Amino acid sequence: MEEIYNILNLIGRNLHEIWHYTILTISGNSVRVSNIIMAIALFLAGFKYSGHFSKYVKNCIKSKINSDKDAANAIEKLILYTALCIYVVTILEIAHVPLKTFAFIGGALAIGIGLGAQSIIGNFISSLIIMIERPLKIGDIVEMEGVLGTVTSVGARCVVLNTFSNVEVLVPNSKLMQNSLVNWTLTNSAIKHQVEISTPKTSKFNYQEFIRALKTVIDNLEFAHQHTDETEIYLTKIDSHQFTFLINFYCNIAQFQNPEYVKGTLNIALLEHLKDYEFTVVYPKIVELKPLSDKSDKTPGD
Structure with a gap:
């Protein structure tokens, strides 16, 4: 029995010595086996439960902010990034690795990390700019x-x-x-569409009735946006064979899932309301409602 006790006592002393064995000393701090094991255990626990923490933060923010999804997403990312930094600092403290140590090795690693992770760091900084601006x-x-x-x-x-x-x-x-x-939807979801409609030139053609029919078609479109400007219809071309009308109207891009939906719906409406006319339809390129630059930036004569 005494032999077993001595053996267990010996094993205990050896484990105690291993647990407190100093692997290296950094800036006066002893990094022991116990510090490394606890830091690794904490790292693995954080890696395992980080998804649960992220989900918890997301649910908490969504319960507080329901109207602005983008603000909730930005707050969520900032909280997670902050928690990550605190977690890394905590692990380093448990491992007895002082932060000032990185000041010595930072210069050597800066070049390698800077070249290898340049795009990653650039994307991260850009994400912060996107969240702020x-x-x-x-x-x-x-x-x-x-x-x-x-x-x-x-x-x-x-x-x-x-x-x-x-x-x-x-x-x-x-x-x-x-x-x-x-x-397309930075300040609002209204964009301008242009449609050219040509109809054969005949002696019985009444352009006023034709314009009224076109206006009725546009006003009945479900995605037509009630903008400050009304639907604009112009007679832009007259030749010996046909009249050409140009229609400018605004539509709400948030109400349809495909730009081709506008053309398809408008074509069907034209066929239903212009049964007494022969006509052809041309769709020029979509005109952007919001200019790329402020008009005040333009110099006179531009």
Whole structure:
């Protein structure tokens, strides 16, 4: 029995010595095995439960902020980033690794990390700028380099766009800051559409009745936006064979999921209301309602 006690006592002393064994000393702080094990355990626990913490924060913020999804998303990201920094500092303190140590090794690592993680750091900084300036928000309809879609997520690395073909496109945040971005719904969702309608020139043609019929078609469209300006209809061209009318009207882009929906719905309405006329329809390029630059920036004569 005494032999077993001695053996257990020996094992206990060895484990105690291993637990308190100093691996290295950094700036006067002894980094022991116990510190490393506790830091690793805390890191693994944080890695495992980080998803639950993120979900808890998201639910708390959504319960407080229901109207502004983008503000809730920005607050959520800032809280998670702050919690991550505090968590990393806590792990380093438990491991007895002083923060001032990184001042010595930072110079050596700065070049390597700077070159290897340049794009990652750039995307992260761009995400902070997006959260502060808010050039786009969750739910906005944006267009960049020919890609048109709805913003579904603004992350630390990229913005996720859901196109009208239900394709998820990941756009790096730094690319959003460096390239031109068209936000169709930044201040409102009204955009201007132009339609050219040509009809054969006949002696019985009554242009006033034709204009009234066109106005009725546009006014009955469900997505037509009631803007300060009414629907504009102009007789823009007269030749020996036909009349050409130009229609300018505003529509609410938030009410349809595909730009082709406007053309399809309008074509059907024209067929129903212009049964007594022969006509052809041409759709010029969509005209942006909001100019890219302020008119006050233009110099006289531009």
